Amino acid sequence: MTNITVPNNYGYVLGISLIATPLLAFAHGTITGRKRRAAKIPYPNAYATAQEMKANPAAYTFNCAQRAHAQFMENAPQTMMHMLVAGLQYPNATIALGLGWLVARMLYLYGYIYSDKPQGGGRYLGTWFYLAQAGLMGLVGMTALEIIS
Template sequence: MVAIILPENYGPVIAVSLGAIPLLGWVHGTIVTSLRQPAKVPYPHSYATVEQCKSNAKAEQFNCAQRAHSNFLENAAQTMLFTLVAGLKYPQLAAGIGAGWLACRALFLYGYVYSGKPQGKGRYLGGVFWLLQGALWAMTLGVAKDLSNF
């Protein structure tokens, strides 16, 4: 049996990873849903066609929102796990970096969907999230090393 003792200040780690990150996912989904009808993209289609985008600016905006959401989903689960595990050893740092990741993801979403830059290039506004995600991953490896016998 393995006992996991959580640090006293682990609450913010849980709040970021299991509260705020899923909340941002809900925001993503809400934005995509709100743009679907103006874009004239019926279910089950995930994206507007190139032709639709050429004739309807809302279709391009919908595609940007959908891609931002997909990118979020591609990264959220591992970031949640990295934050939870890294927080076992570095609770304040993990919660802080996780909160920074959230802020950058919100900027990424805003830039991608609402900046008006062509081809979603406004997403670069929050692109630093990759570095923060990498830091959480590295911290997780540090925890793994501490738990290993090698």
């Protein structure tokens, strides 16, 4: 049996994973909702059509916001869990990678929605969030190995 000791600075891990990440999700949703209203895209349509985007530039911006939000939601749950687990054994590295992930996700959001690059190309500004995610996955693997052995 392995005992798990919570490190003294684990509160920062909790804050990044369970407070800052949901706040960023809320920001994504708020921005996407505003862009939806500006584009006049009714529910339940998830995206504007190509015809709507041709006729209304705000519809294109809405699609970029919607995709950035969806992509965030595709990655946030497992990243949050990775932070919670990795932070038990490697709190400092988890804090650094978690903050890096959040900054990269904000840059991704900003670049996708507010850049003038075609096809949402501004999102590449923050795609290095994948490196932070990979680092967190590696820390989870190392934590698991330490618990197993």
